[in-house]
Amino acid sequence: MFEPIQATERSGLYLTNTLTRKKEPFAPRSGDRRVKIFTCGPSIYSRPHIGNYRTFLYEDLLVRHLEYLGYDVERVINFTDVEDKSVAEAEKKGVSNADLTEPNAKRFRDECDTLRIALPEDIPRSSTSVDQAVHLIQRLIEKGVAYWHEGDVFYDPLKFPEFGKLYGLDMSRWPKKKVRFRKDTYSGHRWNLGDFILWHGHKGGDGIYWETEIGKGRPSWNIQDPAMITKTLGYEIDIACGGIDNIYRHHDYNIAVIEAISEKPFATYWLHGEHVLVDGKKMSKSKNNETFLEELLEKCGSPAHARFFLIYRHYRRQLNLSEKNLSERLDRFDAFRRMAGEIEAAPGGAGNGEARPIIARLVDGFTGHMNDDLDVAGAFDAMHGALADLVALKHEGRLSREDAQSALAAIHKIDGVLRILS
Numbered sequence: 348m349f350e351p352i353q354a355t356e357r358s359g360l361y362l363t364n365t366l367t368r369k370k371e372p373f374a375p376r377s378g379d380r381r382v383k384i385f386t387c388g389p390s391i392y393s394r395p396h397i398g399n400y401r402t403f404l405y406e407d408l409l410v411r412h413l414e415y416l417g418y419d420v421e422r423v424i425n426f427t428d429v430e431d432k433s434v435a436e437a438e439k440k441g442v443s444n445a446d447l448t449e450p451n452a453k454r455f456r457d458e459c460d461t462l463r464i465a466l467p468e469d470i471p472r473s474s475t476s477v478d479q480a481v482h483l484i485q486r487l488i489e490k491g492v493a494y495w496h497e498g499d500v501f502y503d504p505l506k507f508p509e510f511g512k513l514y515g516l517d518m519s520r521w522p523k524k525k526v527r528f529r530k531d532t533y534s535g536h537r538w539n540l541g542d543f544i545l546w547h548g549h550k551g552g553d554g555i556y557w558e559t560e561i562g563k564g565r566p567s568w569n570i571q572d573p574a575m576i577t578k579t580l581g582y583e584i585d586i587a588c589g590g591i592d593n594i595y596r597h598h599d600y601n602i603a604v605i606e607a608i609s610e611k612p613f614a615t616y617w618l619h620g621e622h623v624l625v626d627g628k629k630m631s632k633s634k635n636n637e638t639f640l641e642e643l644l645e646k647c648g649s650p651a652h653a654r655f656f657l658i659y660r661h662y663r664r665q666l667n668l669s670e671k672n673l674s675e676r677l678d679r680f681d682a683f684r685r686m687a688g689e690i691e692a693a694p695g696g697a698g699n700g701e702a703r704p705i706i707a708r709l710v711d712g713f714t715g716h717m718n719d720d721l722d723v724a725g726a727f728d729a730m731h732g733a734l735a736d737l738v739a740l741k742h743e744g745r746l747s748r749e750d751a752q753s754a755l756a757a758i759h760k761i762d763g764v765l766r767i768l769s
Contacts, residue, residue, distance in 0.1 A: 360416060360718045362586075363663060365594065365617040366513055370720055375585050376615060380418050383580050384410065385614070387572065387589035387597075388424040388470065391451040392433035396637045397657065397668070398623040398630050400462060402590040404654065405620045405662035405721060407464045409588065411764040412717050425575045426452055426472045430568045431531040434555055444474075444555055458640050461650045462657075463766040471579055473571035480566035480574035481559045483604060484545050492607045498548030500561075501527055502569070507603045513617060514538075514594050531568035536595045543600060545570045572597075573604040587614035591621050620662040626669050638668060646673060655680045655767045658723050679731070680767070686734045687758060687768065689741060690751050702740055702750035706757055709733035713761050723765070730761065 360373040375382045386406040389395050395403075406424075413420050427433075428448040437447040452470075459466050473480075484500055487493035492506040504510040504521075511518060516538060526541030533539060549556040549563030556563045566574065576584070582605055589598060598617065605613045622629060625636040640653070647653040659676050660666045712729025716722040737754055740746040762768045 360412070361720055362616050362618060363720045364615075365619050366614075371616070373616065375418070376583060382413055382418045382420045382586070383584040384413075384420060384422045384586045384588065385572075385576050385580060385584055386422065386424045386587075387593055388426050389451075389455055390427040390430060390432065391448040391455065392428075392430070392436045394451050394454055394639065395458070396623075396630060396639050397643050398638075399590070400458070400464075400640065401623050401657045401662075401666060402588075402620045403459065403464050404462065404657050405618075406588045407766075408658060408662075408721055408723060408764060409586070409618070410465065411766070412721065415717075415760075415764050421580065422467060423576065423579045424467060424470055425572065426455075426470050427568065427571060428452070428472045429474045429555060429565060430571070438554070461640065461644075462654050463650065471575040473566065473568075473575065476571065476574040476578050477557045477559065477566055479578040480546075480570045481561055483570060483573055483577065483608060484561060484566070486608045487545070487604065490607060493545055496527065498550065498564075499529065499544055500546035500548075501542040502545050502600075502603065503542050504603060507607050509606070510603050511538075511599050513599045513602060516599070533596075536592070538596065543567075543569050543596075545604075569597075569600045570604060572601050576601070577605060582609035582613065583611055584614050586616045586618060588618045589620075591619045594619055618662075621665045623657075624665055624667045627667055643668075647677060651767050652677050652680060658765070658767075659727060660724060661720075661722060663720075683727070683731050683734065684768065686731075686738045687755070689738050690734070690746075690754055697745060697747065699745065702737060702746055702754065705733050705736050705740070706750065706754050709737075709754065710757050710761070717764070727765070730758070734758075 361370050362373050363370045384406075386403070389399060403424075410420050410422050426448075429444060433444055433448060437444045440447065456466065484493060487502065488495075488500070493500055493502050505518075510516065520540060522540055527544070528539040528541055529544050531544070544567045546561065547553075547565050547567055549565075553565075556565050587598065587601070602613055623638075624630065625638055628634055628636060630636055630638060643653045643656070644650065647656060656673060656676050657666070659680070709730050712733060713726045716725035716729055719725065734754075737746060737751075741751070759769065
């Protein structure tokens, strides 16, 4: 589906774009150093597992690396706090929607702190973007793309010529008979061949609704992200990110809603991260193998080890959580930290400039691999090899204190992206 991942000497950042199925040079739409990014946040009716955090981690690395390259990044992540699942779960537990979702929102922030994932101070929520959702629905109805049916509002994909372009949907399969899908989400990697819901009109017994210009009701999940995006970032952004599951329905729905209104491309680049497996099997409730952060921390021993394990694999490739993989990766991480400690403790030798090209190779290796579609493993391995050479010089008494300090300064600057050492 995509080009193979290869090491590169490219001078600029290249990203694999799901939309084009190509690895492309990155250039902001603004023409300057400003970058707008939207990253799909958690649905907080339940807590995230480590597969979700792997997605949030590659997005964190993307933002940090862009900043390392000198870009000014405006990033939005969101909370989905009102949807079919949260409403049903709150009713099942006999609590309010806020009582259900607030603990999960706090846990998410705390666990992101633990994994050193930087979050914006303000995180928009679907419950705080209802006004914008209503505005978008009104615009879509005006354009004839959306319509009322039995008190709800639906989007007709056949009215948007480029529907399904991110996934590559074959629209010849579309049914000629009108079919409507009323749920916010549907399980599995399936396409709902029909019209998708935008607005749940209030019906007797509904406990959660808003009084709005279009009547009582609540926005569906399908309009919530577009509402939060357009309210905070506008209708045109540079990068949209998420997990690979979002390629099915969700992100094409976002495109269809936003571009039907703006009539301009929404996001230039689309990035999607792969799943975490557990002993070779997909993680799921049905398999009873969902793994949460505290369980990974218990296996890894520290947050830095857990972060390293989750990032030391290209984000577009599946990561298998197994004892063997865990042991091999953490041993490599510990070896790197020991070598960095040796450099830090170096008393200083004579030094004759031998270390300087090695330090340059360490920095260039990191930057070159990260510029190649965020190849974290390649970047780390390049640093590992250069650091081993510096340690060899130190053992031979040929690493000056000045060069050791220069190497450490480079490593700590790079760790502003990786966040695995400090």
